[in-house]
Amino acid sequence: MTGSGELPEILTAHCPRLDTAIGEALRGHPAYQPIRRAAGPMFGPRGATCARLLGLVLASEPLPAEDLARFRDLGVLAARQAIPLPVLSEVWDLALAAAARSCWSVAPAASFAEMAALTARAARLAGRAREACIQGYAEAPREGGTSRPLRRLLAGTLIDGAPADVIADAAGVRLAPAYLVLVCEAPALTSAAHWQRASERLDARDGVLYSGDLGGLVVLFPAEDPLRAEDAAAEFTAGLAACTRGPVHAATSLLGGLSDIPAALEEASQVLTVVKAIPDAEDRPYRADELLVELAILGQPDIRCRLAAVLSPLDAGTDLRRTLEVLLACNLDRERAARELWIHRRTLHYRLDRIRDLSGIDPSSARGIQLFRAALTSARLTSLERTGGRDAGSDGGGADGGCADGGGAEREGAEGEGGAGGPGEDASFPSPLSA
Incomplete structure (x- = not known):
């Protein structure tokens, strides 16, 4: 069993290694150097700061007002350097965790209760310092509710x-x-x-x-x-x-x-x-309650594989997937879809018949169009996963604007009689957002 005063002496002697442990935990963190540049002039060398804070914990003393002011100033400087608050908190947590691990590693087993009390005291002191830092961070851009x-x-x-x-x-x-x-x-x-x-x-x-x-x-x-x-x-x-x-x-x-x-x-x-x-x-x-079926598909890889098989036969035709995408984007309005695709309506009918013949699924039936919609959604999800969530255009799905005026549907040459459509409207910069 450790004698009275033995644990504080052990921790005080351990302070240089404690300083090293904190430095190693933070080394390489992108926000560490900017924070150190801000903190250095206020707190002095990291070793001196570490020894001072450890001394306050061992003496059961609160943070003096001048130290709280330093932590507030640190928050102000971090905000002015555009260091995000979650990143600042992450650096703080890394330092505290490293300090706790280092101190517990040298504490004798017989000093468990005393060490636990010191840890709780350090957490309270750190919490007060963190609160002051956050207050300074908040006050830095203080311009009222419109800032x-x-x-x-x-x-x-x-x-x-x-x-x-x-x-x-x-x-x-x-x-x-x-x-x-x-x-x-x-x-x-x-x-x-x-x-x-x-x-x-x-x-x-x-x-x-x-x-x-x-x-x-x-x-x-x-x-x-x-x-x-x-x-x-x-x-x-x-x-x-x-x-x-x-x-x-x-x-x-x-x-x-x-x-x-x-x-x-x-x-x-x-x-x-x-x-x-x-x-x-x-x-x-x-x-979410509008897209429950689609959300279910998102988490079912086996179902998505089977849905991909629904679309596979369409690769034997010309622009058949694209035809389904635009038809859905136009709310199943065939006249609008033909106009958006720049094809004759009879050509659209021919393509839909071709889709039925190749896949065995009739896109003009309620069940058929729902199944194709689910399959196209699944294919598009796969495409988005490949591109890291960014819209990949019509590769694997997506109408890219569908029937919106000046929309982004890929223009095809007019097929059949009297190909419909024309060039998109002038894309000059629009007026500001309207209510």
Whole structure:
């Protein structure tokens, strides 16, 4: 059994190795050097900081006000260097975990109770320091509720599942009790001007938080009134589609309070994956309960293999998959589909008959078109998985805009009599997002 005072002496002697252990745990982390450059002038050498904090823990003393001020300043500098709060928290957690492992490795077994008490004391001290750091991080971009950095900070914190009350209080922002999570992606060829207009549109909405950009945007709409939040998400998506000329893929989820936001984001992200795969997707947010069959397909690899076999016979014909995609995108309106494909309606009828003959499935029947839709969705999912989730065009599925005005359907030469269609409308830059 260790004598009185033996454990503090052991830990004090261990301090240089404790400093080394923390350095090794953080070495290579992309945010470590920027944080060290910010912290060095305030805290001095890392070894001195380590010894000072260990001394406070061993003496059961709270963090002095001057140290709390240093941690607040560290948060301010981290924010100004655009280090994301989750990354800053990750560095913090790595350092604390390394310190705990190192100290426990030299503590005698007989000092377990004393070491546990010191660990709890260190956790309380670290929690107070972290709170001061977050407060400084929040105050750095403090410009009230319309600050873009603040909205991104709050959104990122909630998405990460971390408590955001300290940040919100420091910035004078009232968090809603619940948020509707919207995830959306706009076309890859959007410009900085498109994003400027979209972000201005979000900034004009009271209480809306957001993170990301048009390549992958997460928006949190206050959901005291869920229907109103859904309307706001739909309005924003429609405006974004009009601004960028679409297609815009979007999904929403609302599961509960603030602590449920990470789960809601996960659900909405799964729905978004399916939305990008269905051939008749519209420029509006989809909910999970609208795509239950497709979500089931997403998690059934055996079913997806069997659905792929449904489409295989169509490779023997010309543009047969594409014909089905556009027909679905045009809501089964054959006249519109023929016009979109730049073919005569009789040519479209011929292709549908050819699809029936090759596959044994009649696309003009309710069962047949549902089966083909599921098969095309499955093929598109596979294509998206190959490309890391980015829209891969019509390879394996997708109407690329379908029947939208000026849509992206691949133009074919006119077939049959009097090929329909004409060049797309002028793609000049559209007006700003409209309500």
